[in-house]
Amino acid sequence: MALLEIKNLHAQVGDRKILKGIDLTVASGEVHAIMGPNGSGKSTLAQVLAGRELYAVTEGSVTYDGKDLLDLDPEERAQAGIFLAFQYPVEIPGVSNMYFLKAALNAVRKGAGQPELDAMDFLDLVRGKMIAMKMDQTLLNRPVNTGFSGGEKKRNEIFQMAVLEPRLAILDETDSGLDIDALKLVAAGVNDMRGPQRAMIVVTHYQRLLSEIVPDFVHVLSEGRIVKSGGKELALELEAGGYAALGIQDAIQDEAEAVRV
Amino acid sequence: MTAVAEQTGLWLTEFTQQPKAAPWIQKLREDAFERFAQVGFPTTHDEEWRFTNVAPIARSKFALQAAAECNVTEEAEPYLARYADIKANAFVALNTAFLQDVQFVRVPRGKVIEQPIELIFRGHSGQVHHPRTLIVVGANAQCTVIETYEGDGAYFTNAVTEFVVGDGAVVDHYKIQRESLEAFHVATLQAAVGRSANFSSHSISLGGALVRNDADAILSEGTEATLNGLYIVNGTQHIDNHTILDHAKPHGASHEMYKGILDGRATAVFNGRIIVRKDAQKTDSKQTNKNLVLSDNAVIDTKPELQIHADDVRCTHGATIGQIDSEALFYLRSRGIPKSEARSLLTYAFAQDIIDRIKVQPLRESLERMLFEKLNAK
Numbered sequence: 001m002a003l004l005e006i007k008n009l010h011a012q013v014g015d016r017k018i019l020k021g022i023d024l025t026v027a028s029g030e031v032h033a034i035m036g037p038n039g040s041g042k043s044t045l046a047q048v049l050a051g052r053e054l055y056a057v058t059e060g061s062v063t064y065d066g067k068d069l070l071d072l073d074p075e076e077r078a079q080a081g082i083f084l085a086f087q088y089p090v091e092i093p094g095v096s097n098m099y100f101l102k103a104a105l106n107a108v109r110k111g112a113g114q115p116e117l118d119a120m121d122f123l124d125l126v127r128g129k130m131i132a133m134k135m136d137q138t139l140l141n142r143p144v145n146t147g148f149s150g151g152e153k154k155r156n157e158i159f160q161m162a163v164l165e166p167r168l169a170i171l172d173e174t175d176s177g178l179d180i181d182a183l184k185l186v187a188a189g190v191n192d193m194r195g196p197q198r199a200m201i202v203v204t205h206y207q208r209l210l211s212e213i214v215p216d217f218v219h220v221l222s223e224g225r226i227v228k229s230g231g232k233e234l235a236l237e238l239e240a241g242g243y244a245a246l247g248i249q250d251a252i253q254d255e256a257e258a259v260r261v
Numbered sequence: 262m263t264a265v266a267e268q269t270g271l272w273l274t275e276f277t278q279q280p281k282a283a284p285w286i287q288k289l290r291e292d293a294f295e296r297f298a299q300v301g302f303p304t305t306h307d308e309e310w311r312f313t314n315v316a317p318i319a320r321s322k323f324a325l326q327a328a329a330e331c332n333v334t335e336e337a338e339p340y341l342a343r344y345a346d347i348k349a350n351a352f353v354a355l356n357t358a359f360l361q362d363v364q365f366v367r368v369p370r371g372k373v374i375e376q377p378i379e380l381i382f383r384g385h386s387g388q389v390h391h392p393r394t395l396i397v398v399g400a401n402a403q404c405t406v407i408e409t410y411e412g413d414g415a416y417f418t419n420a421v422t423e424f425v426v427g428d429g430a431v432v433d434h435y436k437i438q439r440e441s442l443e444a445f446h447v448a449t450l451q452a453a454v455g456r457s458a459n460f461s462s463h464s465i466s467l468g469g470a471l472v473r474n475d476a477d478a479i480l481s482e483g484t485e486a487t488l489n490g491l492y493i494v495n496g497t498q499h500i501d502n503h504t505i506l507d508h509a510k511p512h513g514a515s516h517e518m519y520k521g522i523l524d525g526r527a528t529a530v531f532n533g534r535i536i537v538r539k540d541a542q543k544t545d546s547k548q549t550n551k552n553l554v555l556s557d558n559a560v561i562d563t564k565p566e567l568q569i570h571a572d573d574v575r576c577t578h579g580a581t582i583g584q585i586d587s588e589a590l591f592y593l594r595s596r597g598i599p600k601s602e603a604r605s606l607l608t609y610a611f612a613q614d615i616i617d618r619i620k621v622q623p624l625r626e627s628l629e630r631m632l633f634e635k636l637n638a639k
Contacts, residue, residue, distance in 0.1 A: 074595050075595075086595075092592070095610045
């Protein structure tokens with residue numbers, strides 16, 4: 001059975017329709033890339049799956065692990081194993097990364113019927129994962145994302161993903177704002193987590209992330225619909241010919257702006 | 262009979278029943294009562310009290326705790342009631358008219374007191390208290406003072422605290438107001454800070470039905486003064502913080518950061534006045550007031566008041582009123598943290614930077630606990 005099944009999904013912000021009938025099926029162990037120009041609805045799809053209340057779902061269904069996903073609050077989705085790596089990780093002054101991560105991990109463990117971790121076991125777990133992500137240990141005591149560089153924020157997202165071990169990871173433009181070294185590091189972190197028990201949806205504008213995280217399937221999104229699907233070679237076609245070769249234009253309004261409506 | 266006479270009539274009986282004190286105390290009391298009898302309680306027509314209606318205090322009848330002998334020594338005479346002005350504030354006049362139990366602390370010149378000096382004032386139902394504190398800190402001395410106000414039931418605390426800070430002295434002051442939710446609390450802090458001295462005062466207000474804090478500091482040459490505050494109100498609580506930083510001499514620096522968290526139908530007032538006198542060139546002053554409003558029915562009035570008479574100064578001020586950041590809330594929830602917990606966490610985080618400025622570790626820890634309780638008690 002598929003882990004995630006999206007059928008005819010429509011979503012809008014206010015009166016503006018962004019998703020206009022998405023169909024997508026993702027099974028455990030698969031990595032799906034969603035590509036598309038600015039304004040095509042990629043980030044909206046990622047945020048709708050994570051439960052952002054800004055977007056109203058007007059039609060269609062999303063089934064996750066046999067449950068109606070749209071019925072769940074964002075925290076219930078996370079507890080059920082969904083993780084969104086944010087395009088723009090949010091700065092939260094006054095909350096330490098350590099406190100935040102411990103609260104998150106214990107909430108997710110509780111959701112999975114596992115016992116909460118005590119402070120010592122928690123520290124052991126996160127230290128190992130920090131070393132793997134080449135993250136400075138002092139980041140734990142700093143407020144969440146506050147004063148982090150762009151690269152540190154993105155690494156922090158993947159580090160959180162490594163700690164929370166989701167069943168479905170959604171990566172929203174994880175490559176944006178990263179130089180090539182940081183990109184390789186982040187991609188290695190993601191690749192380490194690939195496995196038969198985990199599915200991933202990788203949202204990106206550019207092909208370059210997909211040469212590091214090689215997808216099983218590629219879908220091209222345009223004006224709120226998937227207009228083409230294929231294997232990893234589709235990403236290379238797009239790289240060579242651009243979206244224009246598929247007859248796709250950038251939407252007039254930048255998607256990043258749409259998110260801030 | 263006029264309204265003022267009606268109000269003061271109630272207080273007159275108690276005033277005359279006080280045991281006689283030393284002539285200099287007696288004189289302070291009588292002058293103060295005369296002043297109070299003239300002006301009575303302020304009303305909302307008075308600009309300084311525009312958003313705070315003290316009619317509930319004026320209407321209530323409270324008993325004086327117990328008429329006692331005045332305990333203050335003559336050593337206090339050059340200072341006591343020389344700073345907190347009975348003409349500026351009717352509540353100061355009322356407090357001074359009932360000078361009895363004065364907490365008088367004198368720190369000798371050059372002396373460094375490591376342990377915080379702790380003063381705890383407890384209110385009792387049905388009573389009025391006029392706590393009076395006088396702290397005289399000698400030149401180059403150092404001390405930390407913690408005032409705590411607490412109690413049970415409906416009562417009225419009318420406190421006045423005077424600080425006289427000598428040249429080069431370092432004083433760290435904390436006022437923790439955790440009165441009962443039925444109590445009235447009016448408190449005036451008046452600090453006269455010497456040359457190159459460093460005075461910082463932190464006001465944490467959690468309790469009280471109707472609360473008014475006045476915190477005023479007069480700076481001298483090269484003085485550094487800090488006024489920080491945190492107020493957390495919900496239900497029908499009302500809190501009014503009025504502050505004055507008066508730069509009388511050149512090269513002074515002042516920092517002010519007040520933060521408020523409002524919920525329910527609570528109301529809050531922040532009025533921060535900065536005065537830079539003609540002589541006070543090279544003054545550097547920064548004032549910030551930030552408010553987090555958690556409900557649609559809470560109201561905050563915030564007003565900076567800059568009176569600048571010198572031309573070579575730097576003064577900045579800013580006020581913000583905001584709600585819980587929806588992006589931050591979603592971020593926390595998307596990691597599995599339940600909505601109510603995420604809201605508490607963000608609210609707590611808002612208060613955190615004021616708590617972090619508290620240098621006394623046990624106090625900081627106990628405040629963290631108090632805050633946690635207050636923010637989770639819904």
